[in-house]
Structure formats: structure tokens, C-alpha cells
Amino acid sequence: MAHVVVLGAGLGGAIQAFELREKLTKSHEVTVISDKPYFQFTPSNPWAGVGWRKKKDIIVELEPVMSRRGIKFICDGAKKLHPAENRVELESGQSVSYDYIVIATGPELAFDEIKGFGPDGLTQSVCSIEHAEGSADAWEKFCEDPGPIVVGAVQGASCFGPAYEYAMVMDTDLRRRKIRHKVPMTFVTSEPFVGHLGLGGVGDTKGMLESIMRGRHIDWITNAKVEKFEDGKAFITEVDEDGKEIKKHEKEFKYSMMLPAFRGIPALMGIEGLVNPRGFVIVDKHQRNPAFPNVFAIGVCIAIAPPVATPVPTGVPKTGFMIESMVTATAHNIPKIIDGEEPTALPTWNALCLADFGDRGAAFLAMPQNPPRNVNWTSKGRWVHWAKLMFEWYFIRKVRKGVSEPFYEAAVMKMLGVTKLK
Numbered sequence: 001m002a003h004v005v006v007l008g009a010g011l012g013g014a015i016q017a018f019e020l021r022e023k024l025t026k027s028h029e030v031t032v033i034s035d036k037p038y039f040q041f042t043p044s045n046p047w048a049g050v051g052w053r054k055k056k057d058i059i060v061e062l063e064p065v066m067s068r069r070g071i072k073f074i075c076d077g078a079k080k081l082h083p084a085e086n087r088v089e090l091e092s093g094q095s096v097s098y099d100y101i102v103i104a105t106g107p108e109l110a111f112d113e114i115k116g117f118g119p120d121g122l123t124q125s126v127c128s129i130e131h132a133e134g135s136a137d138a139w140e141k142f143c144e145d146p147g148p149i150v151v152g153a154v155q156g157a158s159c160f161g162p163a164y165e166y167a168m169v170m171d172t173d174l175r176r177r178k179i180r181h182k183v184p185m186t187f188v189t190s191e192p193f194v195g196h197l198g199l200g201g202v203g204d205t206k207g208m209l210e211s212i213m214r215g216r217h218i219d220w221i222t223n224a225k226v227e228k229f230e231d232g233k234a235f236i237t238e239v240d241e242d243g244k245e246i247k248k249h250e251k252e253f254k255y256s257m258m259l260p261a262f263r264g265i266p267a268l269m270g271i272e273g274l275v276n277p278r279g280f281v282i283v284d285k286h287q288r289n290p291a292f293p294n295v296f297a298i299g300v301c302i303a304i305a306p307p308v309a310t311p312v313p314t315g316v317p318k319t320g321f322m323i324e325s326m327v328t329a330t331a332h333n334i335p336k337i338i339d340g341e342e343p344t345a346l347p348t349w350n351a352l353c354l355a356d357f358g359d360r361g362a363a364f365l366a367m368p369q370n371p372p373r374n375v376n377w378t379s380k381g382r383w384v385h386w387a388k389l390m391f392e393w394y395f396i397r398k399v400r401k402g403v404s405e406p407f408y409e410a411a412v413m414k415m416l417g418v419t420k421l422k
Contacts, residue, residue, distance in 0.1 A: 001027050001028055001029065002024075002028045002029070002099040002100060002338050003028070003029045003031065003097070003098050003099050003100075004020055004024065004028065004029070004030050004031070004098065004099065004100045004101070004102070004334060005030075005031045005032075005033060005088065005096060005098040005100070005101045005102070006020070006030065006031070006032045006033070006101075006102045006104055007033050007078055007081075007088060007101060007102065007103050007104060007105055008033075008034060008103065008104035008105040008106060008299075008301075009032050009034035009036070009039055009062055009104075010039065010040070010042065010104065010106050010299065011041075011042060011299065011320055011323055011395075012104040012298045012299035012300075012323045012324075012326065012327055013032065013034070013102070013104030013105075013298075013299070014032075014039045014062070014399050015324070015327050015398075015399075015404050016102050016104055016298060016327045016330060016331065017030055017032045017066065017069075017071050018069060018071075018402055018403060018404035019327055019328065019330075019331035019404040020102075020330075020331050020334065021069050021070060021071055022331075022404060023331050023332065023334075023335045024334075024335055024338075026070070028338070029072065030070075030071045030072070031071070031072040031073075031074060031096065031098075032062070032066055032071055032072070032073050032074070033074045033076060033078065033088065033090070033096065034062065034073075034074075034075060035075070035076065035077035035078070035091075036075070037061060037062060037063065037075045038059040038060060038061050038062055039059060039060045039062055039399050040055075040058055040059045040128070040129045041058040041059075041392055041395055041396050041399075042128075042129075043162075043320070043388070043391070043392065044057070044058040044129075044392055045126040045127070045128070045129060045131075045132040045162065046126050046132075046162050046165040046166040046169050046356070047169065047356075048126070048129055048132035048133060048135075048136060049124070049126040049132040049135040049136055049139065049166055049169070049170075049257065050135075050136060050139050050169055050170060050173045051136040051139065051140065052169075052173075053132075054133070055129050055130075055133055058129060058392070058396060059129065060396060060399045060400050062075075063075070065399065065400065065401075065402045066402070068402060069402040074090070074096065076090040076091055076092050076094070077090065077091035077267075078090060078091070078105065078265065078267040079091045079267055080267050081101075081103075081267050081268055081271065081274075083101075083271060083274055083289075083291075083292040083295055084292075086098055086099065086101075086294065088101065088267075089267075098294075099294060099338075100294045100295075100296070100334050100337070100338075101294065101295055101296070102296045102297065102298060102330055102334075103268070103281050103295065103296070103297040103298070103301055104297070104298050104299050104301065105265050105267075105268070105299075105301050106265075106299060106300045106301055107262030107263060107264065107265070107280075107300050107301060108262070108263050108264065108265045108266065108279070109125070109127050109260045109262065110156070110260050110261040110262060110263050111125075111260050113156070113260075113261060114154060114226055114227075114228060114229065114260075115228040115229065116228055116229030116230055117154070117226070117228075117229055117258070117260065118260065119131050119134055119135075121229060122229045122230070122231060122232075122256070123229055123256040123257060123258055124138055124139075124255065124256065124257040125257060125259075125260075126162060126166055126257060127259070127260070135257060138255065139170075139173075139255065142254055142255040143174075143177060143179065145254070146174070146179050146182045146183045146254065147182070147183065147184075147252075147253070147254030147255070148183065148184045148185070148186070148251070148252050148253045148254055148255075149170065149183055149184070149185040149186070149253055149254070149255050149256065150186050150188055150234050150251050150253040150255075150256040150258070151163060151166060151167045151170065151185065151186070151187055151188070151256065151257050151258065152167070152186075152187045152188035152189040152220075152224070152258050152259070153188075153189050153190060153191070153258060153259040154190060154225075154226045154258050154259065154260060154261060155190040155224075155225045155226065155261065155312050155313050155314075156190070156260075156261025156262075156313045156314070156315060157189075157190060157198075157259045157260060157261050157262075157314065157315060158198050158261075158262060158300075158314065158315025158316055158317050158318075159198075159259060159262075159300075159315075159317050159318075160189065160191060160196070160197045160198055160259070160314075160317065161197065161317065161319075161353050161355050162259060163187070163189065163257075163258070163259045164187075164209065164355055164357075164362075165355050165356055165357065165361075166257055167185065167187055167213075167218060168212070168216065168355075168356075168357030168358055168361075169356070169357065169358040170185070171185065171216045171218065171357075171358070172357065172358025172359050173358065180217075184219075185216075185217070185218045185219070186218070186219045186220065186221065186251055187213060187218050187219070187220040187221070188220070188221045188224045188226065188234065188236055188251070188258065189220070189221070189222055189224060190223070190224055190225065190310070190312040190313065190314050191222055191223075191310070191314055192222060192223055192241070192310050192311055192312075192314075193206050193222055194206060194209050194210045194213065194220055194222060195207075195208065195209040195210065196222075196310070196314070197317065197353075197364075198306065198314050198315055198316050198317045199307075199316070199317065199351065199366060199369060199370070199371075200307060200308060200370075200371055202351070202364040202365070202366045202376060202377070202378055203364060203376050203377050203378030204378055205362070205364055205378055208362060208378055208380060209362065212357070212362065212380070221236060221238055221249060221251075222238075223238055223239045223240070223241075223310075223311050223312050224236050224237070224238055224239075224249075224312065225237045225238075225239065225312050226258065229256070232252055232253060232254065233250055233251065233252050233253070234249075234250070234251045234253060234256060235248075235249075235250055236248070236249040236250075236251060237249075239311050239312060240311065241311055242311065243311040243312070261313075261315070262300065262315065263278050263279045263280075264278060264279020264280050264281070264301060265279065265301070268281065268301075272291075273289070273290070273291025273292065274289055274291060274292060274295065275303070276303045278303070280301060280302055280303035280304075281295075281297035281301050281302050281303060282302075282303050283296070283297050283302050283303070285346055286329065286330075286333050286343040286344075286345065286346065287302075287326050287329055287330045287333065287347060288333065288343060293337075294337075296330050296333070296334065298323060298326040298327055298330055299318055299323045299326065300318045300323075302318070302326075304316040304318070307370040307371065316369070316370075317351070317353075319351045319352055319353050320352070320391075320395075321350055321351060321352035322347070322348075322349050322350060322351055322352075322369060325347040325348040325349060325350065326347045326349075327404075328345070328347070329345040329346055329347040330345075331404075332344075332345035333345050348367070348368065349368050349369050349370075350365070350366065350367040350368055350369060350375075351364070351365070351366040351367075351368075351369040352364075352365050352366075354384055354387050354388045354391060355384070355388075356384065356385050356388040356389075357384075357385070358385070359382070359385060360380065360381055360382045360384060360385050361380065361381075361382075361384030361385045361387075361388060362378065362379070362380040362384060363378065363379050363380070363384045363387070364377065364378045364379075365377045365378075
């Protein structure tokens with residue numbers, strides 16, 4: 001009998017546990033460890049940041065779901081992984097031994113790397129539902145006495161979609177409140193151009209997003225390095241394509257939300273052979289760590305090098321579609337290894353993003369994620385708004401029922417009119 005541990009229960013971890021439970025016989029044990037008792041649908045956080053969603057709308061209590069599926073659930077934080085000993089040490093003091101582990105922790109948010117940054121500082125966040133609800137409270141106060149907004153993503157950030165979403169959702173909400181004319185808005189990003197998205201752009205995301213932002217009266221600063229935040233002011237250095245300083249900006253704000261850089265969680269930091277210097281887990285083409293063959297990793301916590309260096313550092317996003325392919329590959333590979341076979345399943349690492357802008361939205365599909373691509377597609381319109389709502393409804397329902405259908409892949413196949421993705 002093998003014991004498989006899934007560390008983390010977000011978009012990747014929860015579905016990973018369901019898929020492993022389906023693929024493994026009942027003689028094998030699956031355990032999920034999460035520092036939160038609930039799953040949260042992270043893509044809804046930009047809506048929650050203006051009060052359009054509440055925590056209860058987008059979470060699922062995990063213990064009852066896992067119990068019904070025959071999965072053991074431990075609500076505890078990971079203090080330290082000991083891969084040479086095949087165990088994970090928990091914050092409560094207990095240790096859990098494993099035969100195989102899938103790391104699906106997501107990242108640690110590196111707000112501390114910039115002075116005054118983050119929800120414990122002078123800016124807001126939509127990185128978690130707790131952060132987003134705090135942002136919504138601040139948003140209501142802001143709307144009573146509006147002023148300038150600074151929104152975007154700082155140096156080292158890798159998940160740019162929610163920054164664009166939150167900027168547009170705020171714009172939509174302000175227009176509905178009839179106070180948009182009182183709010184100058186600036187989008188500040190480490191990307192070398194609007195719509196780069198950490199991917200070098202997808203289709204015409206540059207032209208499309210620039211056009212949308214012009215139409216919504218949102219100014220922007222690209223190639224931007226945020227030096228610090230002070231009360232009501234962001235200090236920004238803009239550089240050229242060679243990384244040389246060309247302008248200093250001091251942007252005043254009454255409300256600011258910027259996405260941080262990510263790094264690995266402390267429990268993984270400094271483990272030689274497991275993680276890179278930033279703490280992201282090193283994996284091979286089968287999602288397996290080369291140094292510790294019984295360790296797999298999926299989602300935002302894995303190391304992916306940017307395809308091209310940018311003047312200001314940017315990371316590579318890991319979208320839901322990409323994570324889903326990692327989950328499925330891992331769910332096929334672990335049973336093969338348990339049976340004494342070599343892993344064969346490969347993730348596709350394709351990228352699909354539905355960016356909702358409050359009343360309409362933009363979509364892009366990159367297959368594979370890094371260029372050159374077989375599919376390099378973008379679109380926009382009201383249909384994206386409704387599609388994002390459908391994704392939210394379906395994914396939360398999926399977790400509540402404990403099922404693991406590959407929804408992203410099915411949706412993309414329908415879009416492309418094909419029977420199989422390559």
C-alpha cells in the first residue's frame with residue numbers, strides 16, 4: 001500500500017486529490033494537507049475586491065468533501081518538508097510520512113520586498129479572499145471620497161491577468177456609481193508593454209488591451225520598478241529596453257492595489273535539489289523532481305523560467321488550464337510508478353485566460369504557453385464576462401461534488417472545434 005500526500009488544496013491541489021483517488025485502487029491512501037479548512041476559487045477575487053462576491057460565495061469546506069471521497073484531510077500548515085526522510089513536518093508539531101507527495105502549495109506573497117507594500121502596509125490586495133474582502137471594505141470608504149488610483153503589478157510579478165481584471169472591474173463599478181469622472185487611474189506594470197502578460201503577449205493582447213484602457217481612460221506606465229510606497233504616494237522608476245532609468249514617477253493615490261512577486265513557501269526554502277533560489281520547486285517534463293523522484297509539484301509553486309528576459313523582471317503565469325494539465329499528468333504518472341513502470345504522461349502547459357472586466361472581457365489562448373505557438377488567439381466581448389461566470393459556477397460545483405472532469409480542456413476543444421488537444 002502506498003500513501004500519497006497532496007500538500008495544498010487550491011485550484012490544483014483539490015482536483016489533484018480527486019484525480020488520484022480515482023486513479024489509485026482503494027488499497028492506497030490519499031491525504032490532503034492544507035493550512036485552510038476550505039477551498040477558494042481564486043479567480044473570483046477581483047470581484048470580491050469591490051464587494052461583488054463574499055467569502056461564502058466562493059469557498060467550499062473541504063473536510064466533508066474529502067471524507068465522502070475517501071480522502072483523509074488534515075487542516076494544518078506545513079512547517080518544513082524533509083524529502084530525504086519522506087515526511088512533512090506540520091505547524092502543530094506532528095509529522096506526516098508519505099511514499100509520494102504532490103506539492104501544490106501555491107506561493108508566498110513577497111510584499112515585504114517593497115517598503116510600504118501590501119495589506120499590512122499602504123496598499124490593497126486581491127491575492128486571497130481574505131485580502132479581497134479587506135480591499136472591498138477599503139473600496140467602500142474610497143468611493144465615499146474618491147481620488148486617484150494606482151493599480152497593476154510590481155517587479156517580479158508573474159500573474160498579470162488579475163491586475164488587468166481588477167483595474168477594469170474598478171472602472172466598471174465606478175461608472176455604475178456615477179463617480180468615474182472623479183477618479184484618475186494609472187496602470188503600473190513591470191511588463192515591457194501592455195498585454196505582455198509574462199508571455200511575450202498572446203495574439204494581439206498588446207493592441208487589444210491598450211485600446212480597452214484608452215477607451216476606459218486608464219493611463220499606464222510600463223517597464224516600471226516600484227521603489228516604495230508612502231502614505232498616498234507610489235515611487236516608480238521607469239526604464240528603457242536596456243534597463244536604464246529614463247524617468248522617475250511619484251504617483252499620488254487614494255486607493256492602490258498592485259500584485260506582488262511570488263516566492264516559494266518557507267517550508268520549502270533552501271532544500272538543495274528540490275527548489276531554485278527563489279523557492280520554486282524544480283520539476284521535469286513529468287512534473288517530477290529530479291533529485292527526489294517521489295516528489296511531484298504542480299501549479300504556481302513550480303519553477304518555470306521566463307522565455308525571454310525583460311528589462312524589469314517578470315515571471316511566467318500558471319493559468320488554470322495549464323495547472324489542470326499538470327494535475328492530470330501527475331495523476332497518471334504516480335500510479336504507473338507505484339506499479340513499477342516509468343512515467344509517460346506529459347502536461348500540455350497551454351494557457352487559457354478569461355479576464356473579466358465587469359461587463360465584458362478579454363480572452364486569450366496560447367498553445368503552447370511559450371512561443372512559437374500552434375495556437376495564438378485572442379478575443380474580446382460580453383461573451384467573456386458570461387464565460388467567466390460559467391467557469392466560476394462550474395469549478396466551485398466541481399469541488400463541492402468532489403469530481404475531476406478536465407473542464408478547461410473540454411472548453412478549449414469546443415472553442416477550437418477539435419476532438420483532441422496536442
